[in-house]
Structures are given as C-alpha cells and as structure tokens.
Amino acid sequence: MNGYANLIAARLRKLADEESTGMLPVTGRGDGAIFFRDGQVVYAESSRTSRPGPRATGLDEHGLLPGEAPDSGGERYQDEAGVVAVRPASGLAGVLELTELIIDALTELLSSESRYARFRPADVLPVGEGRPVAVKTLLAEVQRRHEILRQLAPTVSPDTAVACESSLSLPSAQVSPGQWTLLGRVGNNTTPRTLAMQLGRSVFGTTLEVYRLVELGLLAVQGRPPAPADGQAVTVSFIRAVTGGKGNDD
Amino acid sequence: MLFMILPEAGELLAGVKAIEGFRLGCLIDASTGMVLASLPSMDAPAPPTAAAGATDLVHILTLLNGKLATGEILEDVMITFSDSFFMVRPVSQDTEPMILLLVVADRHRTNLAMAHRSIRDFCASLPA
Numbered sequence: 001m002n003g004y005a006n007l008i009a010a011r012l013r014k015l016a017d018e019e020s021t022g023m024l025p026v027t028g029r030g031d032g033a034i035f036f037r038d039g040q041v042v043y044a045e046s047s048r049t050s051r052p053g054p055r056a057t058g059l060d061e062h063g064l065l066p067g068e069a070p071d072s073g074g075e076r077y078q079d080e081a082g083v084v085a086v087r088p089a090s091g092l093a094g095v096l097e098l099t100e101l102i103i104d105a106l107t108e109l110l111s112s113e114s115r116y117a118r119f120r121p122a123d124v125l126p127v128g129e130g131r132p133v134a135v136k137t138l139l140a141e142v143q144r145r146h147e148i149l150r151q152l153a154p155t156v157s158p159d160t161a162v163a164c165e166s167s168l169s170l171p172s173a174q175v176s177p178g179q180w181t182l183l184g185r186v187g188n189n190t191t192p193r194t195l196a197m198q199l200g201r202s203v204f205g206t207t208l209e210v211y212r213l214v215e216l217g218l219l220a221v222q223g224r225p226p227a228p229a230d231g232q233a234v235t236v237s238f239i240r241a242v243t244g245g246k247g248n249d250d
Numbered sequence: 251m252l253f254m255i256l257p258e259a260g261e262l263l264a265g266v267k268a269i270e271g272f273r274l275g276c277l278i279d280a281s282t283g284m285v286l287a288s289l290p291s292m293d294a295p296a297p298p299t300a301a302a303g304a305t306d307l308v309h310i311l312t313l314l315n316g317k318l319a320t321g322e323i324l325e326d327v328m329i330t331f332s333d334s335f336f337m338v339r340p341v342s343q344d345t346e347p348m349i350l351l352l353v354v355a356d357r358h359r360t361n362l363a364m365a366h367r368s369i370r371d372f373c374a375s376l377p378a
Contacts, residue, residue: 091377093345095258096279096286100347103255103284133255140298141255141284148283172319178281178346205282205347212309216316238283238302238309 004028005110009139015039015119016135022121028114032105035125041138042130046105048193050200052098099131104202106138107145145204147241156214158193158207161222162186173216179209183218211236259287265372266351267291271359273334276301280308280340280348295334295354304338304352328366333357337365341373 008026012034015024019039026032030048034041045051149157156162164186175183185195196206213219254260259277266275267289274294277286283305288297304327311324326339337353351373355365 091345092256092259092262092277092286092341092349093347095256096347096349099255100279100282100284137255144283144298174316174319174321176346176348202282208282212313212316215313236309238305239299241283242298242302 004115005112008110008114008116011116011119012041012135012139020119020121021124022119023123023125024119025117026109026114027117028109028111030108032109034106034109035123035130037125037130037132040132040134041102041106042132043125044102044105044109046108049105049108049203050101050197052101095131099133100202100205101200102131102133103138103141103145104204107142107204110139110142110146144241147244148236148238149204149207151236151241152207152211156192156207156211156221158196158203159191161189161191162210162214162219163188163190163222165218165220173218175213175216175218179213182206182209182213186219189222208236254287255284256286260289262376263287263289265375266353266369269353269355269365269368270361271356271365272353273356274300274352274354276304276350276352277341278305278350278352280305280312280350282347286349293356300336300354301352304336304350308338308340308348308350326366326369328362330357335360335362335365337369339369339373341376 011024015036016039020036021038022036024034024036026034026046030046032044032046032048035043164183181199182195185198192207192210193203195201195210196203199206210219214221256277263275263277266272273291274297275289276297277288278284278301279286283302285297285301288301290297294300307327307329308324311327315322315324323343324340326337329336329338334357335353335355337355339351341349341351351369353365353369
C-alpha cells in the first residue's frame with residue numbers, strides 16, 4: 001500500500017488500538033464505510049464491490065451510498081426475535097462468502113485514491129452481528145491482494161474489458177461451474193467488476209477467475225492479442241505475493 | 251503468527267492436530283488464496299507462505315486439468331520433502347469456492363498412509 005492507503009491503514013490500526021466502536025466513512029473512486037466494534041472490523045462496504053445482501057448494513061441510512069432511495073425497511077431478513085441478519089449462510093462456504101465480500105470491499109477502500117472522513121463513534125452496525133476480524137489480519141490480507149492485483153495488471157484488472165475468445169479453434173477445456181457461469185455472462189465491454197456485481201461475487205475473486213479463463217484461452221482481453229501459447233505470459237504467484245511484495249503493513 | 255479470518259474454520263482444524271507428526275494445518279480459499287485459518291505447531295513453517303505454495307500448486311494442477319479436459323477432478327496432492335510431507339486436499343468436490351486443507355507433517359514421525367486416511371476422513375466429516 002502507498003500514499004493515502006497507508007494513511008487509512010494507520011487510521012485503522014489506531015482505531016484497533018483504541019478498541020473503538022463506530023464507523024469510518026471512506027471516499028475515493030467509490031464511497032464506502034468500515035464498521036468497528038471493540039477495535040475489530042465487523043463489516044465493510046464499498047459502492048464498487050458487491051454487497052452481501054439487500055440493504056445489508058444500512059449504509060444508505062447513513063447517506064453513504066449515493067443514488068439509493070431511503071430505506072423502505074422491507075428487504076431485510078428478520079428472524080422471530082426481530083434480529084436482522086445480513087444473509088443466511090450455511091456451512092463454511094456460506095460464512096466464507098460473506099467474509100469474502102467484506103474483505104473485497106476493504107481491498108477496494110484501501111486503494112491509493114481513497115481518503116477517510118471523521119470517525120463516527122455513534123454509528124454502529126445497524127443490522128446483524130457482522131464478522132469480527134482483527135485489523136492486523138485484514139491489513140495483511142489486503143496487502144496480499146494488492147500485490148496479486150499488481151501481478152495480474154499486465155493481463156487483466158478488475159476494470160479490463162474481456163470477451164469470449166471466438167477467433168481460435170478452441171481446444172476442449174474443462175471449467176468449474178463458477179467459471180461456466182462467468183463465461184455465460186460475458187458480453188460486450190464486460191469487465192470482471194461488472195460480472196462480480198451482477199453475480200453478487202467478490203471483485204477480486206472474479207478478476208482471478210477471469211485471469212484463469214484467459215489462461216485457458218476461453219476469454220481474451222479486448223483489443224489485445226491472445227496470450228502466447230509458449231508460456232511467455234505472466235503467471236500469477238501467490239507465494240510471490242506473500243514473500244516478495246513491495247509494500248509493508250507491519 | 252496465527253491467521254484467523256474465520257474463527258469457525260479454526261475450530262474445525264483441531265481435528266487434524268491428532269495426526270502423528272503434525273506441524274501445520276491450514277484451510278485456504280483456493281479461488282483467492284486467502285488463509286481462512288491456520289493451526290501451527292511449535293516447529294511449523296510460516297503459514298502464509300505454506301498456504302500460498304499450496305494454492306499455487308492447486309492453481310497449476312487445475313490449469314493442467316482444464317487443458318487436458320479429461321473430466322477428472324483433483325482429489326489430493328502429496329509432496330515429500332526430505333523432512334516433511336505436504337498434503338493438500340479440497341475439503342469438498344462440489345462446493346464453490348473450493349476450500350483446501352493443507353497439512354504439513356514431520357516425515358520421520360508420520361505414517362503417510364495413515365495421515366492420508368485421516369485427512370480424507372476429516373474432509374468427509376466437514377459440514378458442506
């Protein structure tokens with residue numbers, strides 16, 4: 001991380017040290033907010049990433065999501081005790097789905113173009129319990145993701161337009177159901193971000209899946225020739241992301 | 251360093267600690283490489299690096315499988331180093347995102363066949 005992202009990271013560490021509860025609004029390419037409880041991040045949301053559920057946290061109530069109508073109060077999941085949940089999640093994969101979207105929002109909010117506003121101690125997460133995660137753990141994960149995005153950048157970014165590769169005599173290829181869903185949605189000027197937002201998935205995860213589909217020769221970056229088949233293409237490395245990153249959050 | 255993005259995953263990992271020679275257990279989101287939880291012993295390798303390596307391996311093998319298009323699925327990966335075994339297995343074949351279990355064990359104290367069986371049974375017992 002660098003520039004303003006470092007300032008935000010420092011602010012998050014300070015809020016963690018002070019065991020703060022409240023909300024930190026963040027602005028930049030998109031608007032969003034990070035919610036704290038007792039010094040841990042319990043939720044984050046960005047207008048440029050998928051939200052965990054309809055009106056999940058009430059960012060609209062706080063006036064942080066432009067263009068949204070005021071809360072009509074009718075779209076939340078509510079149990080018999082009146083407790084409102086973000087989204088029913090079952091099993092490890094269900095819990096992961098929600099956590100992934102929170103970290104995805106943080107990855108976007110901690111970009112170099114973001115700035116934070118005054119912390120609002122009175123604004124607590126209005127719905128659900130959130131997913132408490134230590135700031136140090138989150139910052140390490142966000143830094144890892146930024147490093148992977150740097151590796152991917154020569155091939156594809158969250159905002160790179162991709163298209164189905166129709167010019168090649170396609171070899172048979174085996175894809176996962178999730179990748180198949182992505183292939184079925186690719187049209188004109190589709191980007192990993194638009195795919196993720198349509199499907200309610202992580203922008204970071206979708207960008208990686210799109211990269212894998214480019215590797216398989218099933219998608220091509222618009223306006224760019226297909227990747228060479230001789231192995232010269234840049235290969236993403238998760239090891240390099242944790243051992244060779246340029247930034248340092250510790 | 252104890253990574254704990256999902257506390258639930260950390261509780262689940264306690265089940266693999268019984269493997270003889272256990273050094274490290276990690277649950278990893280294969281699609282993003284994120285470590286969901288790790289359970290290191292005193293002599294464990296660095297969890298983020300070990301987990302990243304496991305994810306890179308699975309990524310390459312999935313690419314190989316995708317290119318070969320034989321309709322097969324990846325069941326597990328067993329790697330033998332001079333002093334340790336690295337064992338990687340998707341906890342479920344029909345769940346997306348794919349979650350990986352990485353277990354690192356001391357080669358001189360571990361019966362590989364028994365460890366393999368334990369890991370297989372552990373994955374089968376996890377809630378989907």
